[in-house]
Amino acid sequence: MKLILVLSGFFLMLQLSAQDTAFQTYYEKSHYLATPRYAETIEFCKKLDKASPILKYTTFGKSPQGRDLPLLIADKNGNFTAEAVRKSGNAVLLIEACIHAGECDGKDAGLMLLRDIAIYKKSLPLLDHVTILFIPILNTDGHERFGPYNRVNQNGPEEMGWRTTAQNLNLNRDFMKADAPEMQAWHKLYNEWLPEFFVDCHVTDGADFQYTMTYALETNGCMEKNLSEWTRNICESYLVSEMKKSGFPVFPYVEFRNWHDPRSGLTQTVAPPMLSQGYTAVQNRPGLLIETHMLKPYKARVTSTYTMLTHTIEILNKEYKSLQALETKADEFTASEKFRKEPFPVSFSESYADSTQIEFLGFEYTIDTSDLTGGLWFKYNNQKPTVWQLTMFPNCKADKYVTLPEAYLIPPQCISVIEGLQLHGVKMTKLNHEVTCSVKSSRFGKMRWQQKPFEGHHKxxxxxxxxxxxxxFPAGTMLVEMNQRTARVIAHLLEPASPDSYASWGFFDAYLEQKEYSESYVMETLAREMIQKNPSLKAEFDQKKAADKNFDADPDAMLNWFYSKSPYWDSRLNLYPVGRIVNRSEIDKIKQ
Ligand SMILES: [Zn+2]
Known part of the structure; x- marks a missing residue:
């Protein structure tokens, strides 16, 4: 009897260890030092799919170099379409790794977590009310620019991918303009599923301190009020306390008032919607940014990511119904007239009006003057943990507001803008007839282009x-009404005052170029005729010459000035092609 028990125990152990080896991840096999390449990652995802009825491997687009964009779906009921999951009542959690492909902690943590849930059945209840979409590598091309020297500040893995895509675009600046094919595919996936919650996994740069992980949640302004409160009071407080219990105390994303200098105090910012968690916030969906600390060993970083993902899924299981209800309400509010009547903030900055003293888990440090550069040299001693008493500026302030219209009219030639809005899930109506109506128009003035490009644009x-x-507006014009759930996204994209608008990214630059010019000898005659007809023009001209030295020294500018006062001048120069309908009655007329 004893022998049978011992033997059966032995075979069970053998079986388990065989299973363990079969489903060990590349990272585990490397003794937590290395991360798999793209091909090995896909192979592992397919293996999980084959072994488990609750996991499905699929793809959601292609990179510019032709790589499939991988997606693993985990659903306890085997529902793998957005429609079926919606019907089941589950909340959808989108976890994304390797948007910056050198920061691969989320890939290795996510692969282990899904394996543990689906194959080892360690924590199956995590899928009770939550369906997980996991993108192990978003920036697939950047991931294959693989090497040991891609992240100068980062302590492992042995080799890793590159921050940007093959087109050298930073995907985490691309959520609004969506230039990259990878980002366009992301938007299609996002709009198909509209996940209740989103997690974006990174590794941070910056100062050295004890926290293995810092995080950001949008609670300071961009998101609807009740959702922001849920995020702060329910989600954030749960994550902070559970992470502490799990041995990974976390702290909000660290930004010093003066870069690098802890003595200057900590500030909080509102992520603009070009960033991942800032983007989901304007879609009325909370997003969590996690940033493991670059100098911590790879194993500690991956483990902390695994732990944070687990606690996130836990809180979603507890809260999925109230979160879904809040998001439905936030969507309804965003589509309502009440929302459009409020001034809408399009940009935020730090506020230094209020401050508090906080304790921060830092390391002892000294500040020397570098004999190499003359600059300040912060020397952290990570063998000497200490508690810093820091000033925290916890608030942000909106510094630019716009008045929202009832609708926008986008003429059909604005092809990339129309296609972009559709990618963002914006609903629009194509007008099959020409319309003339009263609109609020904007004319651009005092334009200044950035000298250096930023993400391929001169903003x-x-x-x-x-x-x-x-x-x-001609036939084919798109009518974009604001009584829809994406009104915040639309406003950020179409209000030129928003730093993330298409106008600000330069999508309308061609409309800011003068395309017809007068010959000087033609204009000399015409200017005289104009003065003869309208003598006050000469006074205006003299005034301008007296007030503007550059103008006074530039005959071409002077003649162009007369040209601008003539009927030949391009009335559409510097005109924003998009019109805003302010009165609802105009929309009713157009739609008749
Ligand atoms: Zn990053």
């Missing part, structure tokens, strides 16, 4: 002169 700043006028 610009400008002043806007608004006026109400009658304008005619």
């Amino acid at each position: 610009l700043t400008y002043e806007l002169a608004d006026s109400i006028e009658q304008r005619t």
Whole structure:
């Protein structure tokens, strides 16, 4: 009897250890030092799919170099379509790793977590009310620019991918303009599923301190009020306390008032919607940014990511119904007239009005003057943990508001803008006839283009002169009404005052170029005729010459000035092609 028990125990152990080896991840096999390449990652995902009825491997697009964008879906009921999951009542959690492909902690943590849930059945209840979409590698091309020297600040794995895509775009600046094919595919996936919660896994740079992980949740302004409160009071407080219990105390994303200098105090920011968690916030869906600390060993970073993902799924299982109800309400509110009547903030900055003293788990450090550069040299001693008493500036302030219209009219030639809005899930109506109506128009002035490109664009700043006028829009114009759940996204994209608008990214630059010029000898004659007809023009001209030295020294500019006052001038120069409908009655007329 004893022998049988011992033998059966032995065979069970053998079986378990065979199972363990079969489903060990590349990272585990490497003794927690290395991360798998793209092909090995996909192979492992397929293996999980084959072995488990509750996991499905699929793809959701292709990279510019032709790599499939991988997706693992975990659902306890074997529902693998957005429609079936919606019907089941489950909440959807989207976890994304390797948007910055050198920061691969989320890939290795996510693969282990899904394996543990689905194959080892360690924590199957995590899937009771939550369906997980896991993107192990979003930036697949960047991931295959693989090497040991891709992250100068980062302590492992042995080799890793590269921050940007093959097109050298940073996907975590691309959520609004969506230039990259990878981001366009992400938007299609996002809109198909509209996940209740989103997690984006990174590794941070910056100062050295004790926390293995810092995080950011949008609770400071961009998101609807009740959802922000849920995020702060329910979600954040749960994650912070559970992470502490699990041995990984966490702290909000660390940004010092003066970069690198802890003595200057800690600030909080509102992530603009070009960033992942800032983007989901304007979609009325909370997003969690996790940033493991670059100098911590790879194993500690992956374990802390695994732990944070687990606690996130736990709170979603507890809260899925109330979160779903809050998001439905946030969507309804965003589509309501009440929302459009409020001033809408499009940019935020730090506020230094209030501060509090906090304790921060840092390391002892000294500040020397570098004999190499003359700059300050912060020397952290990670053998000497200490508690820093820091000033925290916990608030942000909105520094630019816009008035929201009832609808936008986008003429059909604005092809990339129309396609972009559709990617964001924006609903629109194509008008099959020409319309003339009263709109609020903007004219750009004092444009300044950034000298250096940013994400392939020379962003610009400008002043806007608004006026109400009658304008005619051709057949094929898109009517984008604001009584829809994506109204925050639409406002950020179409209000030129928003730093993330298409206008600010330069999508309308061609409309800011003068395309017709007068010959000087033609204009010399015409200017005289104009003065003869309208003598006050000469006074205006003299005034401008007296006030503007550059103008006074530039005959071409002077003649162009007269040209601008003539009927030949391009009335559409610097005109924002998009019109805003302010009165609902205009929409009813257009739709008749
Ligand atoms: Zn990152």
